[in-house]
Structure formats: structure tokens, C-alpha cells
Amino acid sequence: MSISFPEQGWFKAPSAGERLWIGLAIAWCLVLTLAMPYWHFKGKQNSTGEAYRVTPAEFYQRAQKFIEAYKVGEDRYTAIVQPPPGTDVYLTARMWRWDPVLKLKKDQTYRVHVGSMDLNHGFSLQPVNMNFQVVPGYDHVLTLTPTRAGEYSIVCNEFCGVGHHTMAGKIIVEE
Amino acid sequence: MTQPNEPKAADVIQSEHEKDEGSHRTPGTLVLALILLLSFAVYYFANWKALADTWPVR
Amino acid sequence: MATTANGLAALEGHVPDEEKPGFKTGNHAGQVRTCETTGLPVCLTAQRFIRLNAVAAVVFLLIGGVAALLLALTRWPTVHLLPADWYYRVLTAHGLNMLILWIIFMEIAILYFAGTTLLNTRLASKGTAWVAFGLMVAGALAINGAVWSGKADVMMTSYVPLQAHWSFYLGIILFAVGALIAVINFLATLYIAKRDKTYAGSVPLVVFGATAAAIIAVVTLLHGAVVMIPTFLWSLGLTEAPDAAWYRLVWWGLGHQSQQVNVCAMVSVWYLLGTLTTGAKPLNQAVCRGAFVLYILFINLASAHHLLVDPGVGAGWKIWNTSYAMYLAVLASMIHGFTVPASIEVAMRKKGHNKGLFGWLFAAPWKNPGFSAFFLSLVIFGFLGGITGVTLGTQQINIIAHNTLRIPGHFHTTVVGGTSLAFMGLAYYVVPLIFQKEYPAKALARLQPFVFAGGITVMAIAMSFAGSYGVPRRHWDINFTGAQFSAGFDSTAHLMMGLVGIGGTIAFVGLLIFLLLTVAAVFFGRSNAGKKMEAW
Numbered sequence: 001m002s003i004s005f006p007e008q009g010w011f012k013a014p015s016a017g018e019r020l021w022i023g024l025a026i027a028w029c030l031v032l033t034l035a036m037p038y039w040h041f042k043g044k045q046n047s048t049g050e051a052y053r054v055t056p057a058e059f060y061q062r063a064q065k066f067i068e069a070y071k072v073g074e075d076r077y078t079a080i081v082q083p084p085p086g087t088d089v090y091l092t093a094r095m096w097r098w099d100p101v102l103k104l105k106k107d108q109t110y111r112v113h114v115g116s117m118d119l120n121h122g123f124s125l126q127p128v129n130m131n132f133q134v135v136p137g138y139d140h141v142l143t144l145t146p147t148r149a150g151e152y153s154i155v156c157n158e159f160c161g162v163g164h165h166t167m168a169g170k171i172i173v174e175e
Numbered sequence: 176m177t178q179p180n181e182p183k184a185a186d187v188i189q190s191e192h193e194k195d196e197g198s199h200r201t202p203g204t205l206v207l208a209l210i211l212l213l214s215f216a217v218y219y220f221a222n223w224k225a226l227a228d229t230w231p232v233r
Numbered sequence: 234m235a236t237t238a239n240g241l242a243a244l245e246g247h248v249p250d251e252e253k254p255g256f257k258t259g260n261h262a263g264q265v266r267t268c269e270t271t272g273l274p275v276c277l278t279a280q281r282f283i284r285l286n287a288v289a290a291v292v293f294l295l296i297g298g299v300a301a302l303l304l305a306l307t308r309w310p311t312v313h314l315l316p317a318d319w320y321y322r323v324l325t326a327h328g329l330n331m332l333i334l335w336i337i338f339m340e341i342a343i344l345y346f347a348g349t350t351l352l353n354t355r356l357a358s359k360g361t362a363w364v365a366f367g368l369m370v371a372g373a374l375a376i377n378g379a380v381w382s383g384k385a386d387v388m389m390t391s392y393v394p395l396q397a398h399w400s401f402y403l404g405i406i407l408f409a410v411g412a413l414i415a416v417i418n419f420l421a422t423l424y425i426a427k428r429d430k431t432y433a434g435s436v437p438l439v440v441f442g443a444t445a446a447a448i449i450a451v452v453t454l455l456h457g458a459v460v461m462i463p464t465f466l467w468s469l470g471l472t473e474a475p476d477a478a479w480y481r482l483v484w485w486g487l488g489h490q491s492q493q494v495n496v497c498a499m500v501s502v503w504y505l506l507g508t509l510t511t512g513a514k515p516l517n518q519a520v521c522r523g524a525f526v527l528y529i530l531f532i533n534l535a536s537a538h539h540l541l542v543d544p545g546v547g548a549g550w551k552i553w554n555t556s557y558a559m560y561l562a563v564l565a566s567m568i569h570g571f572t573v574p575a576s577i578e579v580a581m582r583k584k585g586h587n588k589g590l591f592g593w594l595f596a597a598p599w600k601n602p603g604f605s606a607f608f609l610s611l612v613i614f615g616f617l618g619g620i621t622g623v624t625l626g627t628q629q630i631n632i633i634a635h636n637t638l639r640i641p642g643h644f645h646t647t648v649v650g651g652t653s654l655a656f657m658g659l660a661y662y663v664v665p666l667i668f669q670k671e672y673p674a675k676a677l678a679r680l681q682p683f684v685f686a687g688g689i690t691v692m693a694i695a696m697s698f699a700g701s702y703g704v705p706r707r708h709w710d711i712n713f714t715g716a717q718f719s720a721g722f723d724s725t726a727h728l729m730m731g732l733v734g735i736g737g738t739i740a741f742v743g744l745l746i747f748l749l750l751t752v753a754a755v756f757f758g759r760s761n762a763g764k765k766m767e768a769w
Binding site: 203204207208214225 | 582621629630701
């Protein structure tokens with residue numbers, strides 16, 4: 001019994017049934033273990049965690065410079081910015097908005113720098129459903145390639161105070 | 176413990192080391208475990224598929 | 234001569250009586266009673282603290298449970314009960330009362346039981362047990378005071394630079410120190426049992442598993458100290474804010490590992506309830522113990538799961554921590570997931586239930602809530618909790634899961650459908666055996682595990698589906714009313730959120746039955762002192 005003292009000599013090899021299961025379990029664990037490095041080299045979706053330390057003030061300045069350079073319009077008091085493909089893009093999270101609205105080209109790759117002005121935020125691209133953490137003090141670089149045209153929302157999915165559920169931004173992907 | 180005449184745990188604890196091991200056939204558990212492994216694999220690979228349908232990111 | 238005699242004895246497979254595995258002379262100095270039902274020696278000091286900790290656990294389960302109902306009714310779109318500020322407040326209270334207070338008080342009770350009764354020893358120190366209990370209660374009250382008065386709307390994780398009132402952090406520190414002292418008291422009890430030779434042989438499997446939980450708990454609580462003390466000082470205005478990424482890394486050393494304490498404690502309770510309800514015996518002690526050792530060695534690196542889409546930690550670090558350690562700990566769970574039901578199968582087949590593949594399972598004592606809670610816990614933890622946990626914790630797959638409702642969908646099947654349900658099953662034995670009180674309305678108690686398990690299963694699966702549509706966790710309004718840009722989710726996601734509300738409400742009913750019956754039994758139940766407990 002599980003509450004009794006095992007007989008002497010309890011340290012012995014498992015029975016055939018147990019051996020079979022443990023063998024299968026180890027094989028499965030190996031599959032799980034190898035899947036991640038495989039995807040890292042062969043797969044297209046990887047969170048490499050590329051990031052640089054940055055103060056919120058510094059990040060804000062870079063983001064402002066970026067907005068001024070590529071601004072093409074305004075929507076609900078928020079700049080719409082259309083950067084050329086391949087460039088560095090800045091997306092700022094703060095309580096409780098995302099700045100600016102990004103206008104990207106389908107099948108082009110952008111280095112999207114996501115930074116926070118205040119608390120932790122969650123970059124959640126919907127309805128694609130891709131999610132990344134935004135940590136204050138860090139410039140998180142996501143090298144993204146939109147694959148479908150349309151309008152997407154960025155919602156915040158890390159609790160950031162009582163207005164958390166009103167934090168939504170926009171990405172427009174054009175053909 | 177549910178039957179009034181069953182031996183008390185303490186007695187079993189004292190005498191257990193003298194008992195014979197007996198058979199250890201557990202085919203039912205093995206089938207349950209294989210069902211678990213199969214559902215595990217289906218769910219796991221379905222998730223890789225769902226991931227592959229999102230935007231490329233580095 | 235003596236050597237020869239010993240040699241002969243060994244040759245013939247005999248061992249002298251004092252070395253035969255089993256109980257020897259206890260060290261209780263009279264402070265002991267013999268359990269009428271099991272014949273086991275119950276240290277009276279330990280019994281008092283098992284009772285105290287179990288009562289505290291149930292009180293916080295009640296608070297967390299009421300919070301759970303309010304949350305379920307808020308996330309149910311057509312009900313949407315609470316206002317936003319109260320939703321986040323109640324969510325903070327729910328996490329802390331359930332995941333920290335209820336579970337850890339219960340685990341301390343389990344440690345005091347496993348350390349003393351199963352090893353025929355007294356509790357190492359009564360004074361220390363009082364100090365531990367006092368600190369834990371003080372901490373629990375400080376936490377609840379800060380949260381309910383609206384000074385700590387920071388979620389259980391309290392990611393800096395989100396700041397709570399200092400009394401919140403102080404409460405966590407007091408509670409953690411108290412728990413650490415209790416764990417040390419348990420380890421000291423193991424020591425004096427060994428020293429006083431109250432038993433011979435290797436400790437029982439349940440004690441081994443409890444010890445593994447205790448070791449992981451020490452590591453966990455040390456992480457807690459490392460992260461909470463600077464945060465506390467910062468909340469007092471004495472120091473700068475800790476780095477936000479550093480906080481997340483070390484906090485999860487506390488947050489994730491405490492879940493591994495729960496897993497370890499839960500698996501020990503599975504083995505215990507398997508024995509109590511069916512007389513099951515571990516098939517192979519070496520395999521079961523080896524699996525516990527795997528937990529101790531490898532489970533800590535799994536904290537990385539929470540940082541898989543974080544900035545600042547690289548792909549290599551993420552993959553290494555997830556794959557290498559994680560899967561050896563997963564292996565351990567897969568081993569327990571086999572050996573636990575296998576031991577039941579062997580026990581039931583020995584009793585003659587040999588029909589077909591699953592005759593033993595149908596013949597199992599499903600009317601005994603100790604058994605049904607344990608077995609449902611095993612199934613929910615393995616099939617739902619384990620599978621989703623490993624998948625969501627895969628480095629790249631985490632991109633489509635992080636901070637969505639898939640995460641609570643996962644952990645409500647591990648820590649609620651798994652650990653909490655197993656602990657409820659344990660209570661159906663703790664109350665008659667340690668409180669020496671009989672449960673009233675036994676028919677209702679027989680039903681309770683099924684109601685709770687059913688509700689939690691519906692809720693968790695609905696959460697997982699909603700999360701796969703992108704619905705965030707910890708979120709008051711998935712329609713984003715008043716947001717700058719429109720956002721939201723399709724009708725399927727809303728349907729799923731309705732099921733979250735319904736499942737959560739059913740689970741609350743199951744919880745309420747458990748609470749009412751347990752409180753009724755402890756305070757008004759028929760005493761069975763001097764008698765065997767009634768059969769379930």
C-alpha cells in the first residue's frame with residue numbers, strides 16, 4: 001500500500017506493462033523535445049525574444065520620429081502610418097491605447113518594435129491570434145510578415161489597470 | 176476500509192512485506208494510457224497546424 | 234559469531250525484527266491516539282494542526298468560491314454581473330484565495346498528517362507549528378484586507394510596475410514565511426522519526442511524495458522571498474522599482490513552481506486515496522519514487538513557460554528550459570498517470586473484478602466520494618490539464634495561446650479539476666478520521682465530485698475554445714465598448730463565454746455542496762470517536 005513501508009528489496013525493475021508504457025512515454029517526450037528546435041529552423045513562426053533595453057522616454061522619441069516620417073493620415077486622433085516595406089516600425093503601448101495605426105503591405109516583412117510607456121501590456125493581434133508580451137523598459141522586436149489583406153485589431157491581453165478592456169488598436173494590411 | 180471485516184491499515188502495514196506479489200496484469204490501464212497518448216498527439220499536432228496558419232514572425 | 238548469524242539470516246531471507254520494515258516504538262510520550270478505523274497512531278498535536286489548517290483552508294476556499302461565481306457570472310456575456318473595477322478586484326481575490334491560501338493551507342495539513350501518522354512519530358515542534366499557522370493566517374488576512382479594500386487591484390501576479398499597497402506584499406511575505414516554517418517543521422518531523430527509530434525501512438510512498446512536495450516548496454518559497462522583498466521595499470517608497478522583466482522571471486519561479494508543489498501533493502493524495510478506497514498498492518515502488526525524483530530535479534525550469542513570448546530571453550533559452558526540463562517532468566506525470574490507475578486495476582482484479590478490459594473500473598467504488606473525486610481528478614488532470622499544458626508550453630505554440638483564455642482553460646483542469654478535487658476527496662476521509670465527525674447527507678456527498686468535475690470540465694473546455702478564438706484572459710469586456718478602435722470576437726466565442734458562465738456556475742454548486750457538508754460535518758456532525766468511521 002502507498003501508506004506502508006515497502007518490503008526490503010523494493011528497488012527493482014518495472015514489470016513488462018510498465019516498461020512498455022515508460023518506453024512509449026520517453027519516445028513521445030523525445031518527439032516533443034525535438035519539435036521545437038526543428039520548428040526553430042524550419043518553421044516560420046518563432047518567438048526569438050529579440051529585444052533591447054530602452055527607457056520609455058527614448059522609445060517614445062523614436063516612435064514619434066517614425067510617425068512624423070511616414071504619416072499618411074489620421075483616424076480618431078491617431079496617426080495612420082504607412083512605412084516602406086523592410087523598415088523599422090514603432091508601435092507604442094500605453095494605458096489604454098496603441099499608437100499609431102499601421103498600414104502594411106501584404107507579404108512584406110517589417111521589423112515591428114513594440115514598447116510600453118508604463119505597465120506590462122499584451123500585444124494580441126486579432127483575429128490572427130498571435131500574442132506577445134510587451135514589457136516596460138524593453139524594445140521587443142517582432143519581424144512580422146502579414147500574409148492576408150484586411151483590417152486587424154491589436155487588443156491588450158495583459159491586465160494594465162481598470163481601463164484594460166478598452167485598449168484596442170488597428171493594423172491595416174493592403175494587397 | 177469500506178467493509179467492517181477488512182483488516183485495519185496498520186495491520187496490513189505491519190505484515191505487508193511478507194506477502195506475495197501476485198500478478199500485475201493491467202491491460203485496461205494500458206488501453207486508457209494509449210487513448211491518452213493518441214489524444215495528446217492529435218491535440219499537439221493540431222496546434223502546430225494552427226500556428227502554421229498565422230503570420231510568419233521572427 | 235554475530236556476523237555469522239546475521240549472514241545466515243540474510244541468506245535465508247530473514248531479517249531481525251528491529252530491521253523489519255514497519256512501525257517500531259513511537260515517541261509520542263502519551264500524546265497519541267490509535268485510529269479506530271485504520272489502527273494508525275495519530276499524534277494529538279499534529280491532529281490539532283491538521284484540523285486548524287484544514288479549517289483555514291476551507292474558509293479561504295469559501296471566499297475564493299464566492300469570487301469564482303461572481304467571475305463566472307461576469308464573463309457570461311448575457312449576465313455580465315460585476316462592474317469593471319470590481320471584476321478585476323474579485324479576480325485578484327479569487328486567484329490568491331484559491332491558488333495560494335486554500336491550497337497551501339491544505340498542503341500543510343497533508344504534510345503534518347504524512348509526516349506524523351504514517352511514520353509513527355510526534356510532530357517535531359508544537360511552538361513552531363503555532364508560529365507558522367499564526368504567520369500564515371496573518372498574511373492571509375493582510376492579503377484579503379488589501380484586495381477587498383481596493384488597494385491591490387493587481388491580479389495574483391502583481392507584475393511591476395503595477396503597484397499595490399505595501400500591506401499586500403507584506404501579507405504575501407508573512408504567508409510565505411509561515412508556510413516555509415511549517416515545511417521546515419515537517420522536515421524536522423522526518424528527522425526525529427528517523428532519530429527516534431519510530432519505524433524501520435524506507436518511508437511509505439505517500440511520505441516520499443509529500444517530501445518531494447516539501448523540497449519543491451522550499452525552492453519555491455525562496456524565489457518568493459527574492460522577488461517579494463524588493464517589491465515590498467519599493468511599495469514603501471524606499472527603493473527603485475524592480476526591473477519588469479526580472480520580476481516576471483523570478484515571480485514565475487514562485488508562481489509556476491508552487492503549481493508543481495500542488496502536482497506533487499496531488500499525486501501523493503492520489504496514491505493515498507487509491508489505498509484508502511480500494512486497498513491499491515503501488516506496482517513498483519522504484520518507478521513511483523523515481524517519478525517523484527524527476528519532479529524535484531526538472532520541474533523548476535518549467536517556469537520558463539510564462540516567458541515564451543517575452544522580450545529579452547532568447548529562443549535558445551526558451552527552448553532549452555521548455556524542452557529539456559519540461560519533458561522529464563512530463564515523463565514523471567505520464568508515469569504516475571499510468572501507475573496510479575494500474576494499481577487500482579490490480580487491486581480490483583484481485584478482488585475478482587476480472588471481466589473484460591474495464592470490468593475493474595466499472596466495479597470500482599464510485600459511490601465513495603473519496604474514490605470518485607480522486608479518479609475524476611486523475612482523468613481531468615491527465616486528459617485535459619496535462620495535454621493542454623504541454624501543448625501551450627511548447628515554445629512556438631505559445632504564440633497562439635499566451636494570455637488568452639486558453640491559459641485559464643488549462644490550469645482550471647490541473648489545479649481545480651485536478652488538485653482541488655483530489656483535496657476534496659481527501660476531506661471525505663480527513664473529517665471522519667481526524668475530526669472524528671461523520672458527514673451528514675451522504676447521498677449528496679456521493680454526488681458532489683461528479684457535479685464539481687462536470688462543471689469544471691465544461692467551463693475549462695469552453696475557456697480553451699474561446700481562447701483559441703483569441704479571447705483574452707483577465708478581461709472585463711470582450712466587446713471593447715468605448716475603445717478607440719472597434720475590436721471583438723465572433724458569435725462562437727460569445728457562445729463559448731456563455732458556456733464558461735454555465736460551467737462555472739455548475740462547478741460552484743458542486744463546491745457549495747462540498748463546503749456546506751464539510752462545515753456541517755465538522756461543527757454539527759455526529760462524533761465517531763471510539764468507533765470506526767462509517768463506510769462510504
